[in-house]
Amino acid sequence: MKHLLSTRDLSTEDIVSILAMADHMAEINSRALPKVPALRGRTIASVFFEDSTRTRLSFETAATRLSAEVMTFIASSSSVNKGESLRDTIETLSAMGVDAFVVRHKSSGAPQQITQWTDAAVVNAGDGWHQHPTQALLDAYTITRNFHELNSMHGRTVAIVGDIKHSRVARSDIDVFTRLGAQVVLVAPAAFLPTSLDGWGVTTADSLDDVVGVVDVVYMLRIQRERMDEAQLPSLREYSSLFALTPERAARMQSHALLLHPGPINRGIEMTVDPSLVPGSRILQQVTNGISIRMAVLFSLLGGDATITLSNGVEG
Amino acid sequence: MSSTSTVSSEILGIADVDKALKRIAHEIVERNTDLSDVVIVGMQTGGTWIASRLHENIAQISPAVSVPLGAVDISMYRDDFSLRPIVLSAPTDIPVDLTGRTVVLVDDVLFTGRTVRAALEALNDHGRPRAVQLAVMVDRGHRELPIRPDYVGKNIPTHFSDEVSVGPEGVTVVVASGETA
Numbered sequence: 001m002k003h004l005l006s007t008r009d010l011s012t013e014d015i016v017s018i019l020a021m022a023d024h025m026a027e028i029n030s031r032a033l034p035k036v037p038a039l040r041g042r043t044i045a046s047v048f049f050e051d052s053t054r055t056r057l058s059f060e061t062a063a064t065r066l067s068a069e070v071m072t073f074i075a076s077s078s079s080v081n082k083g084e085s086l087r088d089t090i091e092t093l094s095a096m097g098v099d100a101f102v103v104r105h106k107s108s109g110a111p112q113q114i115t116q117w118t119d120a121a122v123v124n125a126g127d128g129w130h131q132h133p134t135q136a137l138l139d140a141y142t143i144t145r146n147f148h149e150l151n152s153m154h155g156r157t158v159a160i161v162g163d164i165k166h167s168r169v170a171r172s173d174i175d176v177f178t179r180l181g182a183q184v185v186l187v188a189p190a191a192f193l194p195t196s197l198d199g200w201g202v203t204t205a206d207s208l209d210d211v212v213g214v215v216d217v218v219y220m221l222r223i224q225r226e227r228m229d230e231a232q233l234p235s236l237r238e239y240s241s242l243f244a245l246t247p248e249r250a251a252r253m254q255s256h257a258l259l260l261h262p263g264p265i266n267r268g269i270e271m272t273v274d275p276s277l278v279p280g281s282r283i284l285q286q287v288t289n290g291i292s293i294r295m296a297v298l299f300s301l302l303g304g305d306a307t308i309t310l311s312n313g314v315e316g
Numbered sequence: 317m318s319s320t321s322t323v324s325s326e327i328l329g330i331a332d333v334d335k336a337l338k339r340i341a342h343e344i345v346e347r348n349t350d351l352s353d354v355v356i357v358g359m360q361t362g363g364t365w366i367a368s369r370l371h372e373n374i375a376q377i378s379p380a381v382s383v384p385l386g387a388v389d390i391s392m393y394r395d396d397f398s399l400r401p402i403v404l405s406a407p408t409d410i411p412v413d414l415t416g417r418t419v420v421l422v423d424d425v426l427f428t429g430r431t432v433r434a435a436l437e438a439l440n441d442h443g444r445p446r447a448v449q450l451a452v453m454v455d456r457g458h459r460e461l462p463i464r465p466d467y468v469g470k471n472i473p474t475h476f477s478d479e480v481s482v483g484p485e486g487v488t489v490v491v492a493s494g495e496t497a
Contacts, residue, residue: 024392024407
């Protein structure tokens with residue numbers, strides 16, 4: 001694996017192997033001194049053309065805990081404002097000696113484009129509506145570890161609720177969850193669903209009430225207010241009446257069911273319940289797990305030329 | 317394409333391995349008069365079964381003292397990532413703070429010493445041990461670092477390219493004896 005641009009770059013075996021590696025990283029993160037020398041001497045540049053403090057800090061923390069050097073490039077405070085092209089930016093940073101770029105961009109496909117201009121590894125930290133692979137990996141990690149089924153989500157049902165159409169998180173999650181064996185049901189008004197779901201391997205539901213009591217995972221997406229107008233939805237109140245996670249709906253979740261959200265939460269829009277009052281909420285655990293997953297991804301890309309092989313426990 | 321013909325010979329049998337593990341356990345107990353300070357730590361993956369066998373034997377010799385058993389994964393501490401595949405087993409599991417304890421670090425084969433170097437660095441992230449002792453089933457020579465074992469099951473002179481395999485059922489050396497086209 002040279003780059004991580006999309007969950008589709010990963011075989012199902014690759015996914016399972018990254019999740020297993022994240023267990024090692026989680027052990028490191030649980031220590032009083034959460035740092036190992038694994039990527040000493042490597043330089044990782046986080047290049048963010050779109051605001052995202054939490055994803056950037058998560059990647060940078062992951063890199064630091066593996067002893068890599070971190071370079072930060074934030075477009076709003078950079079020469080992009082002076083008209084520097086994406087290509088010039090990447091080539092300039094490459095010339096400073098970068099082993100991996102972590103890229104966030106508002107245009108779908110920008111990370112793919114960047115691979116043409118550098119020999120460094122490229123990790124997609126979210127591009128347009130397209131993909132957010134590390135989010136899907138950390139979500140799958142959170143779900144499988146909570147259900148103690150390390151290699152599979154077989155037999156689990158996940159409801160993904162909200163603006164599926166404009167969500168890179170949903171696209172990446174659907175791919176990873178279905179390949180690990182989960183059944184995914186999309187819960188959204190028609191305006192928030194892609195025009196065609198052929199080949200996605202998912203079902204849909206018209207209201208959260210239909211599914212909230214039967215699924216194993218309730219995955220709430222962030223609703224962006226500006227999209228409400230674009231989608232010509234009648235009103236936020238009408239949306240909330242059918243699709244928001246209210247205290248009443250949260251109370252109907254199965255006792256073992258998990259509540260996830262990629263953050264940041266729009267309180268009062270997609271969730272009117274206080275997540276800290278939902279026993280199944282693993283929203284903060286997702287943030288913690290995100291560091292372990294990003295360490296695993298960076299280590300897989302930069303830790304060696306060799307492929308990663310898994311071996312189980314005691315052997316001769 | 318060429319293939320290599322090999323000769324494989326068994327150096328220790330199942331009974332010899334058993335005997336060596338009992339002897340090393342006795343040596344550990346003799347050398348560490350205060351066993352309550354001792355922690356047994358196996359190196360993932362080859363050292364863990366040996367560590368747990370030593371742990372059982374020590375419990376039989378000194379049933380009054382309960383010695384903690386742990387495991388250390390060194391894949392994040394290696395200095396040769398690009399040379400060898402990364403083999404992931406189980407994560408590190410150190411059940412106690414190692415500060416002030418005597419760690420008996422356990423591996424199957426001592427060769428260049430590089431994995432032991434990495435393990436020493438890994439152990440330091442779990443506290444500062446008073447001392448670290450090294451127990452191995454086989455010392456096959458060819459050290460590249462100033463590291464020596466405290467307890468050895470068997471010293472076996474080898475060529476650098478030989479392969480030594482160690483398991484509960486015995487120790488085998490595979491010698492590459494020549495190449496055929």
